[in-house]
Amino acid sequence: MTQHETEHLLKQLAQRLPEGSIAFDGVLTEAKAAHRRHMRRKRLAVAGAVMAVVGTGIGVPVALSSHDDGRGIEVATDGAGTSDPTASPTSMPGALTPSQVSAARTVLLTYMDENPGANVDTAWARHEPGTVKQPNVGECTSRELLRVNLFGSFPIVTSGVLDPDGVTAVDGNGSEQSSEGAAADPLAGTVTEVRLVADARTEKVCLMSVVTGSHDPDPRDQQIYPDTVVQQPAESESDGGVVLLDGTYRVTALVGQDGESLLTGPFADRLTMTFDGGQMAGSSGCNEVGVRYRVNGQDLRFIEPTYSSQVGCDEPPLVERLFEVRHVSRAGDIVWLHAANWMIVVELRP
Amino acid sequence: MDRDADFVDFASAHSTRLARSALLLGASHHEAEDLAQATLVRCYVYWPKVTAAADRDAYVMRMLFNEFARSRKRRWWNERPTEQPPDTALADATGQVDAADAIARALSRLGPGQREAIVLRHYAHMSEAQVAETLGVPVGTAKSRLSRAHRQLAEDADIETLRNGQAT
Numbered sequence: 001m002t003q004h005e006t007e008h009l010l011k012q013l014a015q016r017l018p019e020g021s022i023a024f025d026g027v028l029t030e031a032k033a034a035h036r037r038h039m040r041r042k043r044l045a046v047a048g049a050v051m052a053v054v055g056t057g058i059g060v061p062v063a064l065s066s067h068d069d070g071r072g073i074e075v076a077t078d079g080a081g082t083s084d085p086t087a088s089p090t091s092m093p094g095a096l097t098p099s100q101v102s103a104a105r106t107v108l109l110t111y112m113d114e115n116p117g118a119n120v121d122t123a124w125a126r127h128e129p130g131t132v133k134q135p136n137v138g139e140c141t142s143r144e145l146l147r148v149n150l151f152g153s154f155p156i157v158t159s160g161v162l163d164p165d166g167v168t169a170v171d172g173n174g175s176e177q178s179s180e181g182a183a184a185d186p187l188a189g190t191v192t193e194v195r196l197v198a199d200a201r202t203e204k205v206c207l208m209s210v211v212t213g214s215h216d217p218d219p220r221d222q223q224i225y226p227d228t229v230v231q232q233p234a235e236s237e238s239d240g241g242v243v244l245l246d247g248t249y250r251v252t253a254l255v256g257q258d259g260e261s262l263l264t265g266p267f268a269d270r271l272t273m274t275f276d277g278g279q280m281a282g283s284s285g286c287n288e289v290g291v292r293y294r295v296n297g298q299d300l301r302f303i304e305p306t307y308s309s310q311v312g313c314d315e316p317p318l319v320e321r322l323f324e325v326r327h328v329s330r331a332g333d334i335v336w337l338h339a340a341n342w343m344i345v346v347e348l349r350p
Numbered sequence: 351m352d353r354d355a356d357f358v359d360f361a362s363a364h365s366t367r368l369a370r371s372a373l374l375l376g377a378s379h380h381e382a383e384d385l386a387q388a389t390l391v392r393c394y395v396y397w398p399k400v401t402a403a404a405d406r407d408a409y410v411m412r413m414l415f416n417e418f419a420r421s422r423k424r425r426w427w428n429e430r431p432t433e434q435p436p437d438t439a440l441a442d443a444t445g446q447v448d449a450a451d452a453i454a455r456a457l458s459r460l461g462p463g464q465r466e467a468i469v470l471r472h473y474a475h476m477s478e479a480q481v482a483e484t485l486g487v488p489v490g491t492a493k494s495r496l497s498r499a500h501r502q503l504a505e506d507a508d509i510e511t512l513r514n515g516q517a518t
Contacts, residue, residue: 003472006503009453009512010473014370016450017382027361027387028354031394038395 037257245295245328248274249335251282253347254316257324267315273348279306280322285315291322300328300337321345353397360400361390367474368414374469375418376458385421389414408484411474415466415484452508459506463487464499471496 251271254262263271267285274281280291280302290306302322325345327338337346369386377385392413393400403409457465463485470481482492503509 006468006472006500007475009449009509010374010469013450013453013457014374014473017366017370017373017379019366027365027390028358028394030387031357031391032354034391035395 244330245275245300245335246277247350248272249348249350251318251346252349253344254318254321255343255345256321262316262321265314265316267313271316271318273318273346282318284308284318286311286313287315289319291319295328298327298329300325318346353394356401357390357394357397360393364410365390368410371411371414371469371473372418374457374473375415375465377418377421381421385414385417388417392417405480405483407474408476408480411470411476411484412486449512452506452512455508456503456506460499460502461495464495464502467492467495468499468503 249272251263251273254271256262263269265285270283270285272282275293278293278295280293282289287309289308292303292306294301294303302319302325305319308319322337322345324339325337326340329336329338333350335348336344337348339345365386368389369382372382372385373379389410393410400406400409457468460468466485467481470476470484471478476484478492478496479489481496482489485492485495487495
């Protein structure tokens with residue numbers, strides 16, 4: 001069959017669909033609504049990320065200091081808590097060396113939204129361990145920085161919260177800085193510094209680098225920022241970042257795409273999941289379901305359903321939501337299944 | 351131009367092509383329109399990525415293919431067995447083979463990867479490299495899929511019937 005013949009036949013079939021069959025006005029309206037939902041989900045992902053800090057890692061608040069070098073304002077975590085707005089970036093503790101950059105894999109930056117009380121976030125991912133990714137336009141924002149969360153191959157390395165005074169500092173006024181104290185990271189080799197640059201001209205904030213290294217403990221280690229939830233993980237439950245999943249759980253939360261609870265209706269308290277070596281068996285309310293899964297460290301994928309009873313009932317869409325799961329974390333007995341952006345999809349308890 | 355204006359221009363230029371591509375992938379008319387609309391909506395949501403894509407056509411076509419795959423997965427899951435199948439019979443195509451029917455049936459007999467490759471190469475008029483990029487496979491794989499698809503189409507009974515002048 002010649003190329004011309006193939007193209008001719010495909011064209012004939014394609015022309016069964018008339019030209020201009022889609023109403024553009026409707027598409028734009030729908031697209032705008034979808035965009036609003038998307039932004040709302042991203043905000044909810046922040047809550048998921050904060051929960052992940054609680055759930056899987058060592059949540060240590062980090063102070064953020066600022067510096068005006070004439071080109072813009074640099075905001076950096078200061079491991080020792082000695083914020084000095086006049087110091088040059090290179091003189092900061094824990095100066096950047098590639099060998100020190102290790103664990104951080106994803107950085108989640110949370111910014112103030114235009115609407116008071118609402119936040120948006122931007123995820124920044126570094127794929128190659130031991131390297132620093134340079135910022136580009138896509139990783140800059142004109143919004144005010146509110147919160148920094150770091151994720152690593154070992155679940156959560158550390159997290160920092162910029163208080164409202166600090167927020168003022170990133171948009172061009174170097175005289176103001178975070179007034180809260182710092183909490184030093186007690187673990188050698190973990191992240192101690194996050195460097196951000198705010199361009200005074202464009203007022204965009206960019207992530208510059210993530211610095212790791214040990215430092216002396218600070219007497220204010222125990223101070224906790226108001227917005228930061230800190231909880232030591234149950235280390236016995238994880239093995240080098242590998243979340244131990246096998247076991248039987250109750251589904252205590254099931255979250256929809258828009259952040260709404262899906263645990264409603266008469267079957268809401270009957271959802272269970274049992275993980276056993278790559279095979280999940282459970283109840284989605286009134287049906288028995290089985291789904292094959294693959295877990296690798298904190299990465300979790302539900303691959304395909306293996307069976308399901310077919311009772312018609314109004315049950316929560318457990319299995320459909322499981323296919324959105326990409327990560328898993330746990331603290332003690334509680335397990336969270338997260339979407340790709342770390343938004344919590346499912347909460348499990350024994 | 352602002353995002354909305356850019357998007358409307360983009361949608362007006364691409365919607366029919368997207369819908370027709372979905373039709374060629376195996377979607378029904380309504381599904382094809384829905385898939386094109388869903389793809390355009392995703393384009394708007396991820397507009398910065400769409401505009402920054404090195405090959406925008408390939409990027410958007412990949413979005414369409416993903417939407418199509420998702421729709422198939424959803425449909426599979428949502429389908430429930432029934433003891434009362436709908437009482438509608440497919441039209442008997444014997445003796446009524448037209449070109450579009452023939453290629454539709456021939457395409458339905460191709461594997462999904464081969465069908466995607468054929469649609470991209472001969473409807474979207476993409477190069478082999480673009481086909482490979484859109485499908486997320488090496489160029490060699492795209493070429494072999496195309497080659498096998500061509501061979502299978504050439505040997506297809508409906509296409510053969512069409513060639514022999516039995517089409518209406």
